[in-house]
Structure formats: C-alpha cells, structure tokens
Amino acid sequence: VGAGAVQQVADPYANEPKRHPALVVRSQQPFNAETPIDVLGTSRLTPNELFYVRNHLPVPHVDPATWSVRVEGEGLKRVELSLKDLTTKFKKHTVTATLQCTGNRRDQFNEVKKVKGLEWGVGAIGTAEFSGARLSDVLAYAGLDADAIDDVEHIQFEGLDSDISGTCYGASIPVSKAVSRHEDVILAYEMNGRELPLDHGYPVRIVAPGITGARCVKWLSRIIASKEESQSHWQQKDYKSFSPNVDWDDVDWSSAPAVQETNVQSAICEPRPGEVLEGPIDEVEVRGYAYSGGGHAIIRVDVSADDGKTWTTADLEPVYDRRYRNWAWTLWRTSVKVPEAKDGHIKLMCKAVDSDYNTQPESPEAIWNLRGVLNNAWHEVSVSIA
Amino acid sequence: VGAGAVQQVADPYANEPKRHPALVVRSQQPFNAETPIDVLGTSRLTPNELFYVRNHLPVPHVDPATWSVRVEGEGLKRVELSLKDLTTKFKKHTVTATLQCTGNRRDQFNEVKKVKGLEWGVGAIGTAEFSGARLSDVLAYAGLDADAIDDVEHIQFEGLDSDISGTCYGASIPVSKAVSRHEDVILAYEMNGRELPLDHGYPVRIVAPGITGARCVKWLSRIIASKEESQSHWQQKDYKSFSPNVDWDDVDWSSAPAVQETNVQSAICEPRPGEVLEGPIDEVEVRGYAYSGGGHAIIRVDVSADDGKTWTTADLEPVYDRRYRNWAWTLWRTSVKVPEAKDGHIKLMCKAVDSDYNTQPESPEAIWNLRGVLNNAWHEVSVSIA
Ligand SMILES: [Mo]
Ligand SMILES: [Mo]
Numbered sequence: 191v192g193a194g195a196v197q198q199v200a201d202p203y204a205n206e207p208k209r210h211p212a213l214v215v216r217s218q219q220p221f222n223a224e225t226p227i228d229v230l231g232t233s234r235l236t237p238n239e240l241f242y243v244r245n246h247l248p249v250p251h252v253d254p255a256t257w258s259v260r261v262e263g264e265g266l267k268r269v270e271l272s273l274k275d276l277t278t279k280f281k282k283h284t285v286t287a288t289l290q291c292t293g294n295r296r297d298q299f300n301e302v303k304k305v306k307g308l309e310w311g312v313g314a315i316g317t318a319e320f321s322g323a324r325l326s327d328v329l330a331y332a333g334l335d336a337d338a339i340d341d342v343e344h345i346q347f348e349g350l351d352s353d354i355s356g357t358c359y360g361a362s363i364p365v366s367k368a369v370s371r372h373e374d375v376i377l378a379y380e381m382n383g384r385e386l387p388l389d390h391g392y393p394v395r396i397v398a399p400g401i402t403g404a405r406c407v408k409w410l411s412r413i414i415a416s417k418e419e420s421q422s423h424w425q426q427k428d429y430k431s432f433s434p435n436v437d438w439d440d441v442d443w444s445s446a447p448a449v450q451e452t453n454v455q456s457a458i459c460e461p462r463p464g465e466v467l468e469g470p471i472d473e474v475e476v477r478g479y480a481y482s483g484g485g486h487a488i489i490r491v492d493v494s495a496d497d498g499k500t501w502t503t504a505d506l507e508p509v510y511d512r513r514y515r516n517w518a519w520t521l522w523r524t525s526v527k528v529p530e531a532k533d534g535h536i537k538l539m540c541k542a543v544d545s546d547y548n549t550q551p552e553s554p555e556a557i558w559n560l561r562g563v564l565n566n567a568w569h570e571v572s573v574s575i576a
Numbered sequence: 577v578g579a580g581a582v583q584q585v586a587d588p589y590a591n592e593p594k595r596h597p598a599l600v601v602r603s604q605q606p607f608n609a610e611t612p613i614d615v616l617g618t619s620r621l622t623p624n625e626l627f628y629v630r631n632h633l634p635v636p637h638v639d640p641a642t643w644s645v646r647v648e649g650e651g652l653k654r655v656e657l658s659l660k661d662l663t664t665k666f667k668k669h670t671v672t673a674t675l676q677c678t679g680n681r682r683d684q685f686n687e688v689k690k691v692k693g694l695e696w697g698v699g700a701i702g703t704a705e706f707s708g709a710r711l712s713d714v715l716a717y718a719g720l721d722a723d724a725i726d727d728v729e730h731i732q733f734e735g736l737d738s739d740i741s742g743t744c745y746g747a748s749i750p751v752s753k754a755v756s757r758h759e760d761v762i763l764a765y766e767m768n769g770r771e772l773p774l775d776h777g778y779p780v781r782i783v784a785p786g787i788t789g790a791r792c793v794k795w796l797s798r799i800i801a802s803k804e805e806s807q808s809h810w811q812q813k814d815y816k817s818f819s820p821n822v823d824w825d826d827v828d829w830s831s832a833p834a835v836q837e838t839n840v841q842s843a844i845c846e847p848r849p850g851e852v853l854e855g856p857i858d859e860v861e862v863r864g865y866a867y868s869g870g871g872h873a874i875i876r877v878d879v880s881a882d883d884g885k886t887w888t889t890a891d892l893e894p895v896y897d898r899r900y901r902n903w904a905w906t907l908w909r910t911s912v913k914v915p916e917a918k919d920g921h922i923k924l925m926c927k928a929v930d931s932d933y934n935t936q937p938e939s940p941e942a943i944w945n946l947r948g949v950l951n952n953a954w955h956e957v958s959v960s961i962a
Contacts, residue, residue, distance in 0.1 A: 364899060366758070431933055433878050435887045447875055447899060453934045484932055489833055492819050498942055501821045513750060513833060541942065546870055547817055547950045548839040548934040549943055556884055556927065557935055564933045 202248035202354070207388035210239040216308045220245040221389065224313030231459030231478045231521055234507070235286070236316035238382050243389045244291045244314065246359055246424065247351040250409050254393045259377070263415030264341040266332040273393055276377060279331065280323035285374045287399040287517040288481050289406060290315040292429045292449050295457065295569070296562040298554050305562030306438070312457035312569065315481065317518050320397045322378035325413075326369050334415060336369040346414040347396050347407035360422035361405040363398050363450060365415070373485075374399050374517060377410060399517035400485045402449045404429045419448065431559040438560055449563060452483030454550055456491055456522075456542035457569040469575040474536065476504075477523035478569070482544035487513055488520035490543040495526045495536055498552075498568075502526045504540075513545045534575040541568045588634035588740070593774035596625040602694045606631040607775065610699030617845030617864045617907055620893070621672070622702035624768050629775045630677045630700065632745055632810065633737040636795050640779045645763070649801030650727040652718040659779055662763060665717065666709035671760045673785040673903040674867050675792060676701040678815045678835050681843065681955070682948040684940045691948030692824070698843035698955065701867065703904050706783045708764035711799075712755050720801060722755040732800040733782050733793035746808035747791040749784050749836060751801070759871075760785050760903060763796060785903035786871045788835045790815045805834065817945040824946055835949060838869030840936055842877055842908075842928035843955040855961040860922065862890075863909035864955070868930035873899055874906035876929040881912045881922055884938075884954075888912045890926075899931045920961040927954045 203219045213223035225242045236242075254273050262268040271279070291314035299305045325345070326336070334342065345368040349359040367373045378397040379386060386392040391408025398406050404424055419425055430446040458478040461467060467474060474495065480488040489510045492501035504524035520542075528536060541550045551557055554567040589605045599609035611628045622628075640659050648654040657665070677700035685691045711731070712722070720728065731754040735745040753759045764783040765772060772778040777794025784792050790810055805811055816832040844864040847853060853860060860881065866874040875896045878887035890910035906928075914922060927936045937943055940953040 366900060372752070431929075433876065433887050433889045435878075435889070447873075447896065447931055449933060450899065451932045453932055487833075490819065492821075492942075501819050501942070503819050503821070510833065513836065514752060543817075545833055546837045546839055546934075547835060548932075549937050551935050552938045552942065556878075556887070556938065 205251060206249055209243070209389070212240060213243065214311070214313060216310060220247055221249070222308050224311060225316050227313055227459050227462055230313055230315070234518070234521060235318055235382055238318070238384060238387050238390070241316045241318060241390065242291065242314045244403060245351070245389065247353055249388055250350040251388070252350060252393060252409060257393055259394060259410050259413060261328060261332040261413045264417060265334055265339070266329070266415050269332045271328070273379065276323045276379060276394065280327045282321055283324045283374070283376055284319060284321040285376060285397065285399055285517055286317065286319045287397055288315060288317045288519045289397070289403045290452060290455070290481065292402045292404050292563045295565040298567060299558050299562045299565055302554050302558045305560060307562045312459065315479070315519070318381045319383065320376060320378040321380040322376040322394070322397070324371070325375040325377060325396070326371055328377060328413070329369060329415065334369065339365055339369065341417060342415045344416050344419045346416055346420045347410060348412040349407045350409035350411045358411070359407060359424065360420045361407050361425050362416070362420035363401055363405050367398065367401065367450070372515060374515070400451050400483045402429065402452050402483070405450065428561060429563060430561065431563050434556060434558040436560060441560060453564055453566045454482040454486070454542050454544040454548045455566045456480035456540050456550065458538055458540050458571045461538070461571060461573045463571050465573045466576045467573055469534070471528055471575060473525040473527055474538070474573070475523065475525050476538055476540070477521070478540060479519045479521055480542035481519040482542070482548070485515045485517060487511070487516040487545040488542050489545050491522040492541055493524055493526050494539045496529045497537065498539060528575070536573050536575065538571045538573065539568045591637060592635055595629070595775070598626060599629065600697070600699060602696060606633055607635070608694050610697055611702050613699055613845050613848055616699055616701070620904070620907060621704055621768055624704070624770060624773050624776070627702045627704060627776065628677065628700045630789060631737070631775065633739055635774055636736040637774070638736060638779060638795060643779055645780060645796050645799060647714060647718040647799045650803060651720055651725065652715070652801050655718045657714070659765065662709045662765060662780065666713045668707055669710045669760070669762055670705060670707040671762060671783065671785055671903055672703065672705045673783055674701060674703045674905045675783070675789045676838060676841070676867065678788045678790050678949045681951040684951055684953060685944050685948045688940050688944045691946060693948045698845065701865065701905070704767050705769065706762060706764040707766035708762040708780070708783070710757070711761040711763060711782070712757055714763060714799070715755060715801065720755065725751055725755065727803060728801045730802050730805045732802055732806045733796060734798040735793045736795035736797045744797070745793060745810065746806045747793050747811050748802070748806035749787055749791050753784065753787065753836070758901060760901070786837050786869045788815065788838050788869070791836065814947060815949060816947065817949050820942060820944040822946060827946060839950055839952045840868040840872070840928050840930040840934045841952045842866035842926050842936065844924055844926050844957045847924070847957060847959045849957050851959045852962045853959055855920070857914055857961060859911040859913055860924070860959070861909065861911045862924055862926070863907070864926060865905045865907055866928035867905040868928070868934070871901045871903060873897070873902040873931040874928050875931055877908040878927055879910055879912050880925045882915045883923065884925060914961070922959050922961065924957045924959065925954045
C-alpha cells in the first residue's frame with residue numbers, strides 16, 4: 191500500500207540487522223530479545239542497542255529517500271508524507287516513554303499452566319526519549335476535525351513488515367488517544383537522539399505512550415481513520431486476556447477488548463534470581479522498575495522479604511509529582527532486613543500502587559490467560575546468602 | 577462565604593431530615609447509612625431514599641430562594657450564581673453516575689487489623705441519574721480559558737456543612753477533570769429526576785463521575801480555581817492510602833496523593849453472608865455489582881465457589897460497549913456449580929477486570945491501610961445449604 195521501497199529478498203530473514211550480543215535472545219526468526227537485567231532498573235533511559243526487540247515478522251529494509259506514510263480514511267483527505275515532510279512541516283515533539291511488550295513477565299504464567307507465546311522474563315520493557323511529529327498534528331493536517339469526529343472511533347496503523355502472503359502488521363488505538371494533545375502520541379523518527387534503529391521501526395514508528403507496545407506500529411506505512419478497529423490478527427485474535435477458565439478450545443476472541451492502556455506493573459531487577467549474596471548480611475539492597483499504563487503515576491512500591499508479613503516502602507526516582515501524563519517508568523530502590531532463621535534462603539517480593547490506587551494481584555493463578563499477556567502478579571526473586 | 581441562608585439552631589443535629597427506615601445506619605450524628613443489600617445489584621438506579629448517605633457534619637438547611645454559589649479564583653472573574661441562574665443560563669446535562677464512599681467495604685480490613693473509620697459493608701455505593709450544569713460551562717462563564725490554565729491546577733469546592741468552629745467541608749479535583757467536556761462533572765440540582773434530597777446536598781452538589789464520593793461536595797457554596805489542592809482536613813489528612821506498615825504513629829500524610837479516580841471494585845449482593853439456601857441444589861445464583869473509577873469499563877467479572885480453583889464468567893448488564901467514559905457500575909449475575917463434599921458450606925468469591933486489565937487483589941492484608949480506604953480485595957460471601 192502506497193508506502194515504502196522495501197527491498198525483497200529470497201530468504202526474508204537473510205538481511206536482518208546486527209544486534210548487540212548482550213541482548214537476551216528469545217527467538218531468532220522473527221528476532222525477539224530482552225534487555226539484559228543489569229541495565230533494567232539502573233538507568234532511566236535504555237540504550238538503543240540494548241532496548242528489548244519485539245518483531246512479529248522479518249525486518250523490512252526501507253529506503254528513507256523514497257519512504258512515505260499515507261494518511262487517509264473517514265473525514266480525511268488522502269495525504270502522503272515523506273520523511274522530509276514529517277521533519278519540516280510539523281513541530282518536533284519529544285516524549286520520554288516506556289514501551290512494554292504485552293507478554294512481559296509471561297514466564298511466571300508457565301509455572302501455573304503452559305501458555306502460548308514467547309518466554310519473556312522481566313526484560314520486555316524499556317524507556318527511551320522519542321522525538322517525532324505529533325499524531326494529532328498529522329491528523330489535523332489531513333483534515334481531521336478533533337471536535338467533529340463522530341465518524342471516527344479508531345486510528346489504524348499499518349507497518350511495512352509483512353508475511354509471505356503480503357499481509358502486513360497492523361494495529362489501532364482509540365481516536366480519543368490519537369487526537370488529544372494531552373496524549374502525546376507521535377510518529378517517531380528519533381530514539382534517544384538518534385535515528386530509529388532498524389529493529390525499532392526505521393525510519394518511522396508510532397509511539398503511543400501509556401499504551402501497550404503492540405499498538406506502536408514500526409516501519410509505519412499507513413494511517414487510517416476509521417469507525418472500525420484494525421482487523422489485523424494482532425488486534426483481533428491476540429493481545430487480549432480472558433478468564434483462567436478459558437482455553438484455546440473455547441476462546442471467543444470477540445468477548446474481550448484489545449489491550450490498550452496497561453495495568454500497574456513492577457519487577458525486581460537486583461538482586462537477580464538465584465543470586466548468591468556474600469554473608470553475613472543484615473540487609474539486602476533491592477531495586478527495580480514500576481510502571482502503569484494510561485499515564486498513571488506510580489505512587490508507591492513496597493518490598494517484602496518475609497512473604498508479605500511486613501513491607502518496606504522503596505525510594506522512587508522520580509518521586510511522584512503529578513497524577514496523569516506519566517509516560518515513563520519509575521525506578522525504585524530500598525534495602526530490606528534479612529529475616530532470621532531462613533537457612534540462607536530469601537524470597538523477595540515487590541508490588542506497586544498507581545495514582546488510581548490500583549495494585550498488583552498477589553499471584554498469577556487468577557490472572558492466567560491462554561495467551562499469557564499482562565502478567566502483573568507480585569514479582570518474586572529468590573536468592574541465597576553464602 | 578457569600579453563599580447560603582443556612583438556618584442556625586442550638587443543637588446542630590436537632591433538625592436532621594427524615595430517613596427511610598430500610599437504610600442500614602452506621603452512625604446517627606453525623607448520619608451515615610448504607611443502601612440495603614437487596615436493592616444493590618438488582619436495579620441499575622438506586623432510589624433516592626435508599627441511596628447511601630455519607631455525611632461528615634450536620635445537614636445544613638438551605639433556602640433555595642436565597643442560595644447561590646460563588647465562583648472565583650485564579651484567572652476567573654468573581655461570579656455569584658443563583659439556582660435560577662444555574663437552571664436558565666446553562667444547558668441541563670444529565671449523567672448516570674456511580675458514587676462510592678472511599679471507605680466502602682472497610683469492614684473486611686477490620687478482620688486484618690482494626691482501622692479508624694465507619695464500619696462500612698458493601699453498601700456505601702449507589703448509582704443515580706444526576707442532572708445539572710456542567711462545571712466546564714460554569715468555569716467558562718466565569719472566564720476560565722481551558723486552553724490557558726497554567727495558573728490553575730485544582731478546582732476546589734466548599735460546602736455549607738460546617739463544624740462548630742465554622743470550618744466547612746471542602747475538597748478539590750484536578751483541573752483536567754474539571755474543564756474537559758469529556759469528564760461530565762456537573763453542579764447537580766436533580767437526582768433521578770427529582771430535586772436533590774436534603775441528605776444528598778440540596779439544593780446543589782458536585783457530581784464528579786469516576787472520582788471518589790468524598791470530592792463530590794454537597795450543599796455547594798463556593799468554587800475556587802487554584803494552583804493548590806483544597807487544604808481541608810478531608811483532602812489533606814484523610815482519604816489517602818498508605819502501606820500496611822504505616823500506622824497512626826508514623827504516618828506522613830503528604831507522602832500519598834489524595835484519592836481521586838478509584839480502583840477496580842466488585843461485590844456479591846446475593847446471596848447474602850450467612851444465608852441458608854434450601855437444598856439439595858446443584859447450582860447457586862450469584863449477583864452483584866462491579867465498578868471502576870476514571871470512566872474505565874468493567875469488561876469481566878469472575879465468580880468462584882471453590883477457592884479460586886475454577887472461575888465462572890458472569891453475565892454483565894450492560895455488556896461492555898466502550899472503553900472510557902463509563903461512569904456507572906455494571907451489574908452482573910451468573911450461577912455457579914456447588915462443589916461436592918463441602919458439608920453444606922460454600923464460600924463464594926468474585927473479582928472484576930476493567931478496560932485497562934487491572935484486577936482486584938486476592939486478600940485485604942497487603943492493601944490494609946490505617947484509614948481503611950479503597951478496599952477492593954476479592955469479595956467473599958459464605959453461605960450454607962440446609
Ligand atoms: Mo494504568
Ligand atoms: Mo479505574
């Protein structure tokens with residue numbers, strides 16, 4: 191569709207980009223990898239080359255000189271915008287945003303009952319400073335009147351990544367998120383001050399802060415204003431959650447909404463699972479990240495070393511400041527007393543509270559779902575003292 | 577402050593309104609009472625005379641002929657609006673909204689550790705059709721420019737209810753909730769098609785849908801645009817939640833944000849706790865309500881009769897339709913199989929999921945807080961079969 195100059199090759203995976211060897215690879219074709227855990231929880235911005243990669247298809251190689259995005263649909267005049275158009279016709283807007291794979295922390299679900307999906311640990315999440323054109327500005331340029339959007343309920347995106355039959359990746363977000371200047375959705379062409387890496391959607395991707403990663407379409411080719419959601423597989427029959435009693439033989443995909451804004455989340459990044467700490471020690475230093483979708487602030491993170499009998503409230507960075515439009519994770523750290531008479535084994539747990547006072551559920555059993563998405567049970571890490 | 581013609585009497589509680597005898601009284605002075613449980617979960621709108629009452633102070637008796645509300649503050653010209661002004665100068669806007677006391681379901685916390693506050697069961701919640709003038713229209717009338725509100729962060733409200741020293745009830749909401757036409761905050765002068773009852777703020781109260789009841793100031797006298805939150809006791813040193821490890825001797829009230837939008841909630845209304853069902857039965861009918869603040873939809877309610885080993889997904893009324901701007905509760909019902917070999921005792925549990933896929937935590941221990949607010953642990957009801 192109208193958009194890019196994608197180089198076709200016989201083996202669609204013959205021309206994948208070089209990746210940093212420290213990435214924790216979860217699959218090679220398509221390439222999927224986590225950020226190494228020692229980077230998580232330590233720096234507010236994740237370096238581009240260590241940012242988690244979630245590809246559904248081979249990486250398309252796009253010529254930026256001929257690339258353009260087509261904007262069309264209900265209430266819009268059809269517009270084609272080149273990379274130069276995006277950078278010159280629209281004000282550059284920068285937003286520090288966390289992106290999280292809908293399957294982040296799926297591994298814990300497999301301990302309950304096997305789910306279908308990549309085995310992600312806590313590293314399918316990262317934060318970067320993205321710059322680009324505001325989606326609301328681009329839609330206004332194409333003629334969308336934000337005060338008269340009765341015919342538009344969703345803004346659909348298509349990527350240049352496609353399968354062997356030519357079906358491209360696609361997703362959509364609610365129009366209310368797309369047209370508001372307070373929602374900060376951008377067509378990003380920079381990530382941490384550099385051009386987008388190939389794995390992250392070069393030359394242009396959607397960054398929809400507060401919304402799950404799967405809707406932030408990479409290698410963007412098309413924007414469609416519509417009464418309908420994206421009809422893509424990933425919008426309709428994936429990235430939804432059901433009751434633990436629903437399984438693949440009886441799932442009705444239409445019965446649940448597509449994931450958009452995500453639930454409150456946190457994870458321990460240090461110490462690491464199975465780590466042996468040198469003893470004797472009275473206290474253990476713990477740090478990690480916390481995040482809530484929809485712009486909600488993280489207002490508190492509690493850590494326990496005694497199965498939740500007592501909790502230590504962690505120091506937050508940044509400290510809670512405003513209630514909404516918080517698009518980036520909160521890093522946290524604290525030290526907790528080592529409980530006595532534990533034979534050197536300690537189980538650490540964390541849980542976060544967001545500005546709506548939503549919290550994480552204790553265990554994964556009751557939120558288990560066939561596709562293994564949105565696990566936000568209390569995160570546990572077991573360590574021992576030598 | 578400028579507003580009403582309140583009748584003063586020697587005993588401030590001598591002139592309280594007549595109440596319906598079916599209300600479940602939790603305190604007499606000030607009057608606080610729950611909606612009877614057989615009304616909850618059965619009708620979408622709660623009748624005015626059975627709507628839960630949460631009064632902090634004696635009920636002020638206001639003469640509607642002389643009542644007015646003063647609107648003033650940062651960026652506003654001072655305006656006094658009579659009841660006639662409200663009904664004639666502004667379009668009448670109707671919104672079906674759930675109001676919930678921040679302490680709803682506090683009783684379950686007392687089983688963990690005693691908290692300070694009224695002993696509320698599941699009935700400090702209700703839904704009505706409120707009509708009035710939009711707060712955004714009233715603020716615009718007083719000159720607030722929604723696009724230039726840098727000097728305003730909060731909209732404060734004061735009520736005509738006051739203590740013996742003359743200190744009135746007060747609260748505030750974030751300006752972003754107040755000025756948006758999508759947030760539906762109103763100065764309500766009707767409740768279910770009739771004038772407001774005395775207990776519910778006659779002649780005018782704030783209804784801020786999606787926000788906790790404590791901010792929906794009754795017997796409204798004053799609206800103030802400000803850089804600051806309300807400095808009232810109820811905004812600053814009440815209606816906040818802390819870690820279970822914080823108690824009255826070490827609480828730092830400034831360390832947590834005032835409750836505004838509330839977390840995801842649900843409760844079983846039928847059968848009732850301790851009810852004896854006539855046997856033998858294979859299945860038990862269960863019904864209740866579910867609600868999430870901030871306009872989030874309830875997308876699923878699960879019910880278990882076997883301690884969470886299996887879950888039955890309930891039928892919702894209304895069925896999930898849109899993701900945001902859902903201001904009213906969802907009623908639900910289902911029947912669950914009676915587990916075998918239970919000696920006639922059954923424990924029923926429910927949990928809800930909202931459109932951000934936030935869920936309720938399993939147990940109250942880890943969300944226990946000194947003031948006993950926002951309990952949204954799974955709701956349990958134990959019954960037996962005769
Ligand atoms: Mo959220
Ligand atoms: Mo909510």
